[in-house]
Amino acid sequence: MGNKIPGILNSYETGKLFTNCIDCDRYLLDGDTTYFIEKAIRQYNKEGYQAKDVIFEYAMCIECAEKIKGKMSKDSRQAMDNYMQQNGTPQFMDNEELQCLIKGESVGNYEEYQVFSLCKGRNMLTSQPMAIGADALEELSELISQETKDELDRLMGDFFGTPPELEELLPNHRVPFLI
Numbered sequence: 001m002g003n004k005i006p007g008i009l010n011s012y013e014t015g016k017l018f019t020n021c022i023d024c025d026r027y028l029l030d031g032d033t034t035y036f037i038e039k040a041i042r043q044y045n046k047e048g049y050q051a052k053d054v055i056f057e058y059a060m061c062i063e064c065a066e067k068i069k070g071k072m073s074k075d076s077r078q079a080m081d082n083y084m085q086q087n088g089t090p091q092f093m094d095n096e097e098l099q100c101l102i103k104g105e106s107v108g109n110y111e112e113y114q115v116f117s118l119c120k121g122r123n124m125l126t127s128q129p130m131a132i133g134a135d136a137l138e139e140l141s142e143l144i145s146q147e148t149k150d151e152l153d154r155l156m157g158d159f160f161g162t163p164p165e166l167e168e169l170l171p172n173h174r175v176p177f178l179i
Helices: 060-069 074-087 136-145 146-160
Strands: 034-046 049-062 112-120 129-131
Touching: 034 060, 049 060, 074 136, 074 146, 112 136, 129 136
Parallel strands: none
Antiparallel strands: 034 049, 034 112, 112 129
């Protein structure tokens, strides 16, 4: 079936594989469930100081992802699909370094990026994780309707519960790429 899920896709909280769907709580590691893993990562590279934070992360079964995708406006979904068809080219790791699926640059060049994979059981259905950098995510965000942005913001709040005092400090409309 594919390659084992690498550590970069493990839960930041536990350091282990995600075990349940964030939406329906379905067990994911039984080998029969197809699901996505997605992580948004922020890097700090200033004056010799290097660190990474996970902005959000989740695993979601394909059924829940399709349900959520159905809540996005048709125009937004079509615009995103067109963008990926016109711009997306598989970029594979060079010396174990992730590269943006769209721009082809190392994710090390981005302050923020998202890494993701389609999985089944304890394996990826892709040959390796894929990534998308902040500039491509911004381009995608500009393509989606206000209706879809509002729905994604609501979902992010439901799943990750941003405290009200931090909402003004965080950028709105961070696009979960896989949904």
